[in-house]
Amino acid sequence: MEGIGGKLRASRLAWKLTLREVEQRTLRLAQQWGNPAYRISASWLDRVERENRGLSATKLIVLANIYSLTPDQMLGMCPTPDTTFTPSEDLSVPNATLLAEGNLDTYAKVWLPDTLVTETPAEATALLPAEQGLLPSHYRRAVIGRQDRTLEPMIRAGSIVLIDTQKRSIATRREWNHEFDRPIYFLMTRDGYVSGFCELDKESDWLTVIPHALSFESNRRFRYRKDIEVVGTVVAAVIRRTE
Structure with missing residues (x-):
């Protein structure tokens, strides 16, 4: 090969x-x-x-x-493993108690609803209603819509993202080393919500939404705090592999 x-x-x-x-x-x-x-x-x-x-x-x-x-x-292009991994007997049966009871089950139902794969993703990215008791109040969830292709193929339409609304400042170039640790922001514009990488100019007058390197989208420039607001920073995501 x-x-x-x-x-x-x-x-x-x-x-x-x-x-x-x-x-x-x-x-x-x-x-x-x-x-x-x-x-x-x-x-x-x-x-x-x-x-x-x-x-x-x-x-x-x-x-x-x-x-x-x-x-x-x-x-x-990645090499194919020569051997097939065979799990040990201790790992061959899922821990039914762990999956069916306690906090893990509660969080799993929130993060992975039954309709995540079966339903067609909505056209627009949407911020989901706040939920009481599961997470601190400053965390919100959102679903990426089919029109929001800014971060494809890293985050596809139908993926669920968790947003920390207390983290709203735009990181400078010195605060991240590569795109895998570059902050992802969830933003509100006059036309709706969008997620993406961001840059601020020196005067903090203009914010540029930057797509993933493999996305077909282009940079978009907005007047900061007039035409666009930062809802928060994406801290976790459940990625949908297909539409």
């Missing part, structure tokens, strides 16, 4: 790109995304292609953006 290096090389050649051209494109992406870690050197990529070296998720996302790879194609 061809290794990830060979697959990456095939993708590059399909676009008729040289190693140097890929490096130049990653440099532009690094400048656009404001993180030098996204830059990939030609010599490093050459070693990956020739030696099937491993690469981080960050580097794979950058190359996927340049080669226009879909999430399924990205996963297809």
Whole structure:
């Protein structure tokens, strides 16, 4: 089976790109995304292609953006395990008491309603009614709608997000290292709710909603606290895999 290096090389050649051209494109992406870690050197990529070296998720996302790879194609590059995991006897039977009784069952019903997969997601992202007793009052839940494709494929339509409404300040670039720990915000605009990454200008006059690198959405700019408000920071999510 061809290794990830060979697959990456095939993708590059399909676009008729040289190693140097890929490096130049990653440099532009690094400048656009404001993180030098996204830059990939030609010599490093050459070693990956020739030696099937491993690469981080960050580097794979950058190359996927340049080669226009879909999430399924990205996963297809990952090696397939040679062996099948067989659980031990102690883990083969679920703990029925744990799942059927106590707080875990209560939270599971809240986070994973029976209709999560069977119902078609709504068009618009919606903030759900507050629930008494389960969580502190400053936590709210929301469902991502089909029109809100800002964070696809990381958070798809129909996913449920938990929002901490006490965390409303926009983090600066120094407060996160890569997009996997970059804060996600839940926002209210004049047209409805949206979730996404955010940036504030130096004067805090304009807020830009930034989509996931693999999303087809574009940046959107709003007048801060006039055309858009921060409801809170997304602290957890139940991801829906299909629509």
